[in-house]
Amino acid sequence: MKERVYVFALFLKYHLSQGSLILKLHCAICWAVLMDSHKEKEAIAELSRAIVFKADLHLLHLRAAFHEHTGDVLAALRDCRAALSVDPNHREMLELHNRVNSHEP
Numbered sequence: 001m002k003e004r005v006y007v008f009a010l011f012l013k014y015h016l017s018q019g020s021l022i023l024k025l026h027c028a029i030c031w032a033v034l035m036d037s038h039k040e041k042e043a044i045a046e047l048s049r050a051i052v053f054k055a056d057l058h059l060l061h062l063r064a065a066f067h068e069h070t071g072d073v074l075a076a077l078r079d080c081r082a083a084l085s086v087d088p089n090h091r092e093m094l095e096l097h098n099r100v101n102s103h104e105p
Helices: 002-018 022-036 040-053 057-070 073-086 091-101
Strands: none
Touching: 040 057, 057 073, 057 091, 073 091
C-alpha cells in the first residue's frame, strides 16, 4: 500500500504542476478506493501533502469530504472555508459546507 500511496503522491504533484484536468477524475477514483479500504487517515495525509504543494479547490473538497466521513467537523469546515475563499460560488463545496456546518458542535 505504501508504494501505491507514494505513486499517487507523485502523480498528484506532476498533474498539479501541469494543471491537468485528469487530476479530478484520478482523485475521485483514489478517494473511492481508499474509502472502500477504510484508509481515510492515509488519504487525508496524502491529500495534505498535495495541498502543501499546491492548494487546489478539488483537493480541498476531497479532504473536506474525508474529514466529514471521519467525523472531524472542524477540519472539514476549515477545508470548506478555504475552498470557498478560492471560489465562493462552487456549488458542490457550498453543499458540503452547509451539510457539515449543520453538524458543528
